[in-house]
Amino acid sequence: MAVSKKEALLQAAKDLFGECGYNETTFKKIAERADVAMGLMTHHFGNKEKLFLACGLDVLENFHRKLSEATSCAPDGRTAIYNYCKAYLDFSIDPSTNWLVLVRCSPYSDMKTSADRDIMIEKFMQIHAVLIDAIKRGLEDNSIAKVDPVQTAIIIVSLMVGVNRTRVLTPYAPEHFYEEALDFVIRAVTPGNA
Amino acid sequence: MAVSKKEALLQAAKDLFGECGYNETTFKKIAERADVAMGLMTHHFGNKEKLFLACGLDVLENFHRKLSEATSCAPDGRTAIYNYCKAYLDFSIDPSTNWLVLVRCSPYSDMKTSADRDIMIEKFMQIHAVLIDAIKRGLEDNSIAKVDPVQTAIIIVSLMVGVNRTRVLTPYAPEHFYEEALDFVIRAVTPGNA
Amino acid sequence: MAVSKKEALLQAAKDLFGECGYNETTFKKIAERADVAMGLMTHHFGNKEKLFLACGLDVLENFHRKLSEATSCAPDGRTAIYNYCKAYLDFSIDPSTNWLVLVRCSPYSDMKTSADRDIMIEKFMQIHAVLIDAIKRGLEDNSIAKVDPVQTAIIIVSLMVGVNRTRVLTPYAPEHFYEEALDFVIRAVTPGNA
Amino acid sequence: MAVSKKEALLQAAKDLFGECGYNETTFKKIAERADVAMGLMTHHFGNKEKLFLACGLDVLENFHRKLSEATSCAPDGRTAIYNYCKAYLDFSIDPSTNWLVLVRCSPYSDMKTSADRDIMIEKFMQIHAVLIDAIKRGLEDNSIAKVDPVQTAIIIVSLMVGVNRTRVLTPYAPEHFYEEALDFVIRAVTPGNA
C-alpha cells in the first residue's frame, strides 16, 4: 500500500477541515473521502478533537520548517524579515500545505480541551520565535530601525493573520494585495522611517 | 416590561454567540438566558442563521456609527485614520458592544445561505469605506504619504483584524499592544516614511 | 389523550428495563414501544440513567406504599413483620408492579452518577425503615423475641432479596417456596426460638 | 514466563468483570490489563460470553471445592451447615477469589446463549447439593430440626445470596452483619426452635 490508512485519514481530515471548517467536517465525510471505516478514526486518533490537533500540528510543523528555511538563508536581518513574511504568505495560498485548516478552524474555539489547546499554543509560539530572531538579527546588523523585537514580531504576525484572512476568506482583497502588504511591513521596519 | 421579549432574545443571542461561537450556541441556551420560550425564536427571527445575521448586523451598525463619528470629528486626514483605528480597537474590547459575535462566529463559515452572507459582506464594505474616505482626506490635505487609498485601507483593516484576534483570542498580546499597533499604522502612512 | 407521552415513555421504560435489563434496553426499543420519537426521552428525562432513576423511584414508591399499608393494619408487631414479608413477596411477583426493574437492573452497578445512586439508596432506606418499625413494635408488644431491630431488619430484607432472586431469576425455586420462606422468617423471630 | 498469556487473560478478565460488570468490561480493557493483544481473546476463548463463562466457572469451581472441604470436615450435620455458610461468606469477601464476578455480572442476564447459561446453572446446582447433603446429614444425626432438606437448602442459599449482596453492593450492612446472619441460620435449623 502506498500510503497507510492512517495517513490517508489524516490527509482527508486536513482537506475537509480546511474546506468545511471544524463543525461541518464530520467523521462520515472524512471516512468516505479516505475510503476507510468510520471506527478507524477513533482507533488511530482517539476522538475528533485529537484528530484536529494532529492535523493542525502537521500543518504547523511544515509551516515552521518553511519559515525557518526562509529566514536562515537571508543575507541580513531585514531580508530575513521580508523572507519570513513572503514565506508566510506563500505558504498560506499553496493548496498543498492545507493551510486553511488553521484558518477555517479555530484552535482557540474548536478545541475544548485545554491541554490540546496548550499544545497548539506552544507550537504557535515557535512560529513567533522565528520572526523574533530575524528581527534581533536586523537590530544587530543595523538593517532595520530600532524597534522592540517581541512587540514588532507580534504586530507583524498579526498583520500576516489579517491580510491572510482578508485574502482567503473575503472578497475584498485587491490585486497585488500580498505584495502591498510586504511593502507595508518593510516600510515600517526600515531605518529612517521610524 | 422594560425590554420586549424580542429584544431580550437578541441580546441573549449576541451574548452567547460571542461567548460560545455559532455551533455551541443553541436555541435552548438562548431561550434560557432570555427567559423566553424556544418557539419564540423562529417566530421572531425565522431560523438560527437569520438570528445570527440580526446579531451580526446589529453589532456592525453600532460599529459603523462609532467609526463614522470618530473620523468625522478629526481635524485632518491623518488624525481621521488614527481615530478610526483607535475607535476600532476600543470597540473591540468593550464588552457592551458584543464585538465577539464577529470574532467567535465566522460570517464566512457559519452562514450557509449566500444571500445572508452577501448582506453581511455589504455591511463590511461600509466599514472599509469609512477608512477609505479618511485616507482620501489625508491625501487631499497632505497629512499622509502618497498611497493607494483602497489598498492601504484594506491593509490597515487587515492589521486591525489581526491585532484584534491576537488580543482577544490568543495569549500572545503583550502590554500596550494596541498602542504599538496604532504607532505602527501611523508610522506607515506618515509622509517621509514611504 | 388518555395518557401523556411522558407517561407512556415511563411505562415502556419500566417494562423494558424489567424484561431486558439496563444495557439491553435501548432508546430505540423504548421509543418504539411507547410509540414516540427517540428525542422525547432526553427531552423529558435528560438521559438514560435519569430515565432509569425515574423508573426505579416510581416502582419503589409504590412498593413503599404497599409495605406501609401492610404493616400499619397489623394487630401486633409479629403480624406486621409477617405482613411486610408477604407484601414484599407478593409485590415481587405481580407483573403490574414492574418489580423486575429493580432485579434486572442494578441500582448499584448501572447508575454511574453517584448523585443518582444516592437518591436511590435513600429510597431503599425507607423500605428498611418500615420493617425496623414493625420489629420495634413487636419488641414493645412482646410478640417477638428479643432481637436487635436494625440487624434483624437488614437480615430479613436480605432474605427477601435472596428468595426473590431465586424465584424470579433462577430455575431452583421449588413449589411453595415463598410460603416456606415466610415460615422461616417467623420461626426466627418468634419468642422461645432464640 | 511465569504465567501463560491465556492465564493472564483469564485473571485480568476475572478482575475486570468483578470490578466493572459485564458490559463495562471491554476486550480492550482486558487486553491492556493482561498486557496482551486483543486478538488473543477470541483466539483462546471464542467470544466475550465464552470468556465470561470461563471466568464464572473458574470461580464456581474454587467455590465448590471450598464448600465441600468446609462441610466434609464437620463433626455433625448442624456444624456442616454452619461451616457451609461460613465458608460461603468468607469466600465472598476474599478478594483473591474474584467472587465479584458472580455478583456484578449476572449469569441470567448477561449470558444470551442458553447453552452457556445451562452450564452455569448446572454448576450452581452442585453448590446447592453440598448444602442439601449437609442438611440430610443433620437430619440423620438429629443435630437439626425436622425440615425439608431441599426447601431449606434453597432458602439458606437465598439468604446467603441476599446478605452477600447487602454487604458487597450496598451501604446498609452493619458491623458483625455476617456473624448475625450465621446466628440467624443456626437459630432457624436448631431443634426446638421449629
Add this chain to the structure above:
DNA sequence: GATGAATGAGGCTTCATTCAT
C-alpha cells in the same frame, strides 16, 4: 404574540469481532 412538547435526522463514539501478517 407566546409556549414547550414533540419530532427525527444526524453527530460522535464504542466495541466485539475479523483477518492479514
Add this chain to the structure above:
DNA sequence: CATGAATGAAGCCTCATTCAT
C-alpha cells in the same frame, strides 16, 4: 501462538425546527 489494524453496526444524545394550544 500472537499481533493490532481494520471493520461497521449500533448506541446515546443533540438540536434546529414544527405545531397544537
